[in-house]
Amino acid sequence: MNKTFVVGIILILIGIAWGLLLDGIGMREWLLLLSGIVLGIIAGLVQRWAVVRQRLGLITPDKKRLWIIGVIVVLVIVKVAINVFIPSYLATSNSGIYLSIVYAIGGLLLGHALYLRFKPMPQPAKLRDNRM
Numbered sequence: 001m002n003k004t005f006v007v008g009i010i011l012i013l014i015g016i017a018w019g020l021l022l023d024g025i026g027m028r029e030w031l032l033l034l035s036g037i038v039l040g041i042i043a044g045l046v047q048r049w050a051v052v053r054q055r056l057g058l059i060t061p062d063k064k065r066l067w068i069i070g071v072i073v074v075l076v077i078v079k080v081a082i083n084v085f086i087p088s089y090l091a092t093s094n095s096g097i098y099l100s101i102v103y104a105i106g107g108l109l110l111g112h113a114l115y116l117r118f119k120p121m122p123q124p125a126k127l128r129d130n131r132m
Helices: 001-022 026-057 061-083 094-117 123-129
Strands: none
Touching: 001 026, 001 094, 026 094, 061 094, 094 123
8 A cells, every 4th residue: 555545544534533623513514624635636646647747748847836836736725715615614613724724635645536536648759759
């Protein structure tokens, strides 16, 4: 098993235990936390995709940085928008906000580990030379 996967699972398990200890967590909050995991997994997949593309020589290191930072910014914007449009205990309490962050980071690490399961197809040298 991958260390990144194990750390992601541990973070989510800690989040579950922490969520069970909080009084204000209902079905809506658990669904919002699940959406945080899904968004984190998607962000992790995109970030790992950018890293692999850069290692294959298909994008520059600056474009890789842009992808990684851009995905984090989009993740934060979407999470804030969800908290604004769907008011819940998670959006109004410090513990809830930190719990959402734990779930999002756990999902991000799971996304990284999930992408590592796939072996990227090496691109022919012609395509590498014609990159934009």
